[in-house]
Amino acid sequence: MSKLLEIIKNPGVQIAMLVVFLVVVSAGIWGVYTTQTSPEQPILFPHNIHVNMQIPCLYCHPGAWRQASAGLPTQQKCWACHGQLKKYFQPEVPLANWPLELQKLSSYVKESKPIQWVPVYQVPDFVHFNHRPHIAAALNCETCHGDMSKKTVATLEQTVNMGWCINCHQQKTINDPAKRTKLLDCGTCHY
Ligand code: HEC
Ligand code: HEC
Ligand code: HEC
Ligand code: HEC
Ligand code: HEC
Known part of the structure; x- marks a missing residue:
């Protein structure tokens, strides 16, 4: 567990996590947008x-x-x-x-x-x-x-x-x- 925390504290890892987070969120928003309009x-x-x-x-x-x-x-x-x-x-x-x-x-x-x-x-x-x-x-x-x-x-x-x-x-x-x-x-x- 403490090993995991150390990894997460590494700034490079944090940036990578942020990037993954943003990709997931924007994919989600795009998904909702494309599934919910009447073209x-x-x-x-x-x-x-x-x-x-x-x-x-x-x-x-x-x-x-x-x-x-x-x-x-x-x-x-x-x-x-x-x-x-x-x-x-x-x-x-x-x-x-x-x-x-x-x-x-x-x-x-x-x-x-x-x-x-x-x-x-x-x-x-x-x-x-x-x-x-x-x-x-x-x-x-x-x-x-x-x-x-x-x-x-x-x-x-x-x-x-x-x-x-x-x-x-x-x-x-x-x-x-x-x-x-x-x-x-x-x-x-x-x-
Ligand atoms: C009856 C069908 C159905 C069942 C059962 C179901 N899902 Fe979904 N799920 C969907 C649909 C449709 C979407 C895409 C639309 C949306 O994003 O709400 C979705 C989207 C998702 C997403 C994408 C995130 C999001 O909200 O856009 C996740 C994660 C997810 N489901 C997890 C689960 C988990 C965990 C379970 C079991 C507890 C589950 N689903 C059960 C139909 C279902
Ligand atoms: C208005 C009601 C209704 C909605 C909305 C609905 N379902 Fe269903 N769904 C049913 C019913 C009723 C059955 C059949 C149950 C049975 O076997 O008698 C079913 C069966 C299913 C099955 C087959 C399960 C099996 O037996 O293997 C899947 C997969 C499924 N639904 C997915 C979805 C998904 C994904 C959505 C949303 C995008 C959705 N359904 C929306 C009523 C609904
Ligand atoms: C339980 C809800 C439900 C019922 C009942 C239902 N549909 Fe759908 N229909 C959907 C969903 C959800 C989609 C999107 C499926 C996908 O993206 O794969 C869809 C997609 C479609 C499409 C888009 C093109 C395609 O090839 O998927 C057509 C056309 C369609 N439905 C016609 C019908 C007709 C005709 C009936 C009655 C015989 C019917 N639907 C009954 C939920 C339903
Ligand atoms: C003479 C042909 C014809 C008949 C009959 C017809 N449709 Fe359609 N349908 C189309 C065409 C063409 C489209 C594509 C244009 C549009 O989206 O309206 C379509 C689109 C749809 C869609 C949206 C498909 C998608 O891309 O998601 C649904 C849902 C649908 N029809 C349901 C029905 C239902 C339910 C009936 C019967 C009450 C019906 N249609 C009768 C020709 C037909
Ligand atoms: C089973 C026969 C049949 C089919 C299949 C059919 N139509 Fe029609 N359609 C008609 C008839 C009958 C009318 C009413 C006569 C008219 O006003 O032209 C009509 C009317 C229309 C109109 C309105 C015309 C106006 O007066 O403004 C349009 C647009 C149209 N159809 C497009 C389509 C398209 C596109 C398809 C294929 C997706 C299609 N139809 C499939 C029989 C059909």
Whole structure:
């Protein structure tokens, strides 16, 4: 113990510790910043119009059921519909008369340039989140992402931090101590 104290008293070691501390803190602040803003998107995609037409969430985000990542649609998926809409093609409406956001979509398709959607919901790399067990536990998308039938692009409905995950894991396991232990275990979300 006293040996350790001597090492810590060494000014060089203290500076090194300060540097490590600052790196950790700034990484933490950057992490919170990047996980908690609602960015501008390349196309102002209107969820409301599409969700109110009863297009299922999983049509555009199929991975939310099958794998860790929900996935975002490519321009081909958009164009499967938009390349056919009578409103624009029968009779053909000049591109210049299309709504601006659809002109943008059309140019992504013509240039086969992928649309770089900007992430909204994100957990840091050291956290393990998988949609599947949540959907299997009958949570709906709205619980965590809000009512998309009232939004254009996605916005952050929740502060995505550890407290949010833990709170719900506690609430959902009030009558099941074994499951509670598992869902609150550090290794369940960090490994
Ligand atoms: C299942 C069919 C379908 C898919 C898939 C689809 N849309 Fe649409 N979208 C529609 C229909 C129908 C409308 C309403 C008709 C209209 O006003 O153009 C619409 C409306 C829009 C509008 C509003 C147009 C306006 O009038 O301002 C935008 C923008 C749009 N879609 C973009 C997209 C993008 C981007 C994608 C892919 C991420 C996409 N859509 C995928 C069917 C679809
Ligand atoms: C328990 C809360 C919760 C529920 C329920 C939930 N999500 Fe998520 N979702 C998250 C979190 C947390 C992230 C960030 C994941 C990451 O960074 O790996 C996320 C990310 C996403 C993303 C971003 C892209 C991606 O590939 O991860 C999409 C799209 C998405 N969710 C759609 C859905 C849909 C659709 C449903 C319903 C079928 C749903 N989510 C249900 C919490 C939830
Ligand atoms: C026609 C395709 C389409 C449908 C249907 C659709 N979405 Fe999306 N979704 C998108 C696109 C495009 C984006 C990327 C732009 C944005 O962030 O809003 C997106 C983004 C998201 C995000 C943010 C992803 C991220 O990067 O963190 C969530 C959450 C989400 N959608 C949830 C839903 C839910 C829940 C439903 C059903 C109620 C739904 N979406 C229906 C196309 C769709
Ligand atoms: C709204 C409630 C809710 C929120 C928010 C939530 N979870 Fe969960 N989580 C659940 C439920 C319910 C289960 C499934 C429990 C069961 O097995 O029945 C679950 C299961 C899990 C599992 C699987 C555990 C296993 O069985 O191996 C992981 C990992 C997990 N959640 C991580 C997270 C992380 C990380 C976050 C935050 C980013 C989060 N959850 C946010 C409710 C939630
Ligand atoms: C249900 C999922 C879940 C469980 C269980 C969990 N964590 Fe986390 N943890 C997260 C998420 C999500 C983040 C990232 C967001 C944040 O920083 O709050 C995080 C961040 C952290 C960080 C980074 C520092 C910070 O606050 O940014 C540390 C350290 C940490 N967890 C330690 C632990 C320890 C120790 C345990 C066990 C007592 C634990 N976690 C259990 C989800 C979980």
